[in-house]
Amino acid sequence: MDGPRPGDSSGVEPVGVRRMSTGEPQEVLERLRRHLQERGTACELEGLASRYLHTQDADLGGRILGALLARDGRFEVRNGLVRLIRIPDPYEAEEVERVPFAVVDFETNGMVPERAIEIGLACFEGGEEVEAFETLLDPGTPVAPFVQRLTGIVPADLAGRPTFGAVWPELEQRLRGRVLVAHNLAFDRRVLLQELERLGLGEPLGEPAFCTLRFARKLIPREEGRDLDALAERFGYEFSARHRALDDARAAGRILYRLV
Structure with a gap:
């Protein structure tokens, strides 16, 4: 969050509230969502602010978190309490074979700021x-050099390529009406939301989402491996280009049907 904090007209950062980097508010909200989901009940706003914003000023932290939550339709703040709003899932009663999935994978620059490549x-x-x-x-x-080694993507490959903003309308059209899936959804959704934030857009997709990594952790013992490589080997999927976005997305899609 850049600029003066709410209630701070001087432009000086208040004592006890650390500044969040670009994209971090979305990570905070996602962790908070999981916390509320696991608790199954409303929680005090100021207590959540202390826990997730690491602030020593309960009132100021509550106002900052309240402002973040007000922009996110998944949450309701009333009488100092925060609760999740259940969004109807149009696929809840559907058999998995009838559900349309959009499996996404991003490769990133490995730098700060984090950008999709x-x-x-x-x-x-x-x-x-x-x-x-x-x-x-x-x-x-x-x-980053390690990304170049991992993916084989070098700066010369990216010169003259479209920006995220140029391809977003086409990507959004394909995502619309489908359940968003990723192996480590928290990472891929964060990258997506950061890119949309740079375009001045919020989270435009109200579709359900599914993480194959989190689901695999519920089904498969840790020692047997739950990463994409371990699951691909387990289910007999052979990569054609590991650590390239489309091949990784295809692998996650095939693994999805084996898991469910």
Whole structure:
């Protein structure tokens, strides 16, 4: 969060409230959502502010968190309490074979600020891939050497490629009406939301979402491995280009149907 804090007209950062980096508010809200979901009941706003904003000023922290929550339709703040608003899931009673999935994977620059350098999207229905989308992106930043080694994507590959803003309308069209899926959804959703934030957009998708990594952790012992490589080996999926966005998305999609 940049600029003066609420209630601080001097422009000086209040004592006891640390400044959050770009994208961090979304991470805080996601952790808070999981906390409320696990508790199954409303929680005090100021207590949540102390826990998730690490503030020593309960009143100021409550106002800051309240402002964040007011922009997110998943939460309701009333009488100093925060509760989750249950969003109806249109797929709740559907058999998995009838649910349309959009499996997404991002490769990023490995730098600060974090930027997407490749998007892969594989859409599945009835256990079969019905549509795919992939593109490299020009992040306008360097690419960390370890990312270049891991993915094989070098800066020359990104020169002249479209920006995220240029491809977002096409990507949004493919995401709309489908359940968003990723292996480590917290990471891929964070990258997506950070890119949308730079475009001045909020979270436009109200679709349900599913994390194959979190689901695998419930089903498979830790020692047997739950990362994408371990699951691909377990279910007999062979990568054609590991650590490239579309191939990783396709792997996550195939793994999804084996898990459910």
